[in-house]
Amino acid sequence: MLSAGRTLQRRYQIESLLASGGMGNVYLAVHTRLRKKVAVKELLRVTDTLEKQRQFEEQFNQEAQLLAGLDHRNLATVTDYFEEAGHHYLVMEFVEGRTLSQVVGLAPRPISERRVLIWANELLEVLEYLHTRTPPVIVRDLKPDNIMLSSTDRHLRLIDFGIAKRLDPNKGTQPIVKGMGTEAYAPLEQYGGATTDGRSDLYSLGGTLYFLLSGREPVPAWKRGSKGASLPPLSQWNQSVTEQTWRGILKLMELHPNNRPANVSQARNLFNLRDL
Template sequence: MCLECGWTCETEPVAEAGAPVVLCTNPACGAANPVGQQYCQRCQTMLPSAPGSMLEGRYRIEKLLAMGGFGAVYRAVDTRTNLTVAIKDMICPDAEEFKIRLSFFRREAEILRALSKLPIVPRVYDFIQKGQSAHLVLEFIEGTDLVKVMEANGNRPFPIDLVIEWGKQICDVLHHMHSMDPPVVHRDLKPDNIMLLADGKSIKLIDFGTARDLGRTARTRLQAKTRVYTEGYAPPEQIIGKPEPRSDLFALAGTLYHLATGRAPEGVFTGKEIAELLAMPNGTVPPQHRWFFELIRINLSEDVNERYFTAREFKADLEARRVTTETHCPHCQTVNKVREPYCLKCAAPLTDLAPPCQQCGKTNRMGSRFCIHCGNRLR
């Protein structure tokens, strides 16, 4: 008690000697808290679950793997099957905020279930909601993310043949996501979110928490979304909150560049640097890999219409190991530049349908810069 003013300091409860405690993960705090507390008694930081604690009487927590502002990821054991699993927590004390985050958490589980047939996507085993918390039980991935693998080897790049194979598998995931109704974009594709398994060749794509659908109407698709992105991997339209499927292709190009060179991309500037290298008569790009870096350059374009239109198209060129530059009109057989929306001779449509024009509501073809019905500028 202060002898000057009479103020009495309320001391924090101290755990009994030898009793298990949970240490606060806040570096500025580090207080010991009794097992079972959700928030630190000193600083109110969310606390991890203690090893050995049980979830729903079934999942035994073994180790904290990662901790964030609204949740944590643990390695756990399903005591019914003896299977090692990963548990992703989402805890939020505010009731209104919890409702919003819960809808996103459920959507992540739905997206993963929809992608369950793809071998590089983790399986979903269970979804648990209890009070102001929710838990996603996932396949446990035993591996290391590709950034850590490169850093442990002096940022040595991976063999391009292996990078190409990984790119094709990721294209399959993006194709499925972009083909959903409504389309879903990943928004955070990067080497940090790709795990390399013990065999040194197989990968798993993790963390779909940022994935969002674009909406069912033209109006909702063009509305600004929450700005979620990683600098260097995100295109301009995503940075301003208007991502679309081709934004994921930009991120994929940046990811493949990083894996093939050992250098992190710098967005559209990396695309321009690659263009300069390819233009040099005696450049450093090996002749047998020029097509690969040309493909990367195209998909790091600032203008979304200059990139590939679909993940299917991206994968086709990875498989063929070339960059497609021309296409034949199916009606008159005239040769057109690839991604031209209409045949230059007979005006037959050459590309898939694009979202309806925001001005008149009518459809155009992908690659069109202006609406052919009302002249409105298209994105």
């Protein structure tokens, strides 16, 4: 773990640890020449096998290249990536604010449907942008912990593409870092070797909206598929949720991808977004 005061590449001075996970750490740093705050993501040594570690490092570099080629107001911008002392680093825009998980946790009452639909509209816009790249980019781990609400412009930012992939019909799917996502938000096709596509992100969007409106994580897809568990109605916790929004979330969270909207445009039509 990097200590406060450590300087990387003679310009990124570490201030504090922001987050830590199985694949790496994220630090708050300051660009010493520009006096600008940045987020520095460090890939940890996650395996004792040299070959596998090299694969992780290659995937980490692919994530950096993928993000560096994207430009959207709802994506945290990548500005640099490098290797130093045998470790790999990714430098990103530092987003001041809170994750949507934190926003929900701090809310004194359930968040209104109108507010959640405003966020849903932003998330649909950025998913449409990603899914229409050539080749398409699939997030595969969309969840409240990976979405920041900026305190400066009040817009959302996706901040983690750790298991994103390019969907190339000529080469098959190419994961940036292998993984199946987070249980409550991962569709069935992300368990095992089934193909994932844009509809997988739409399932995760539905799970995210469910959490934002209820404060509770949805029942995981595998429990619904194997044990017959169902999603409790959102009206139990949030009286502002209309029948249209509830039906839309259920459609996004259909277990079989063929029963979900085929694309973002179809998903947008499930909700009343016209008057936002």
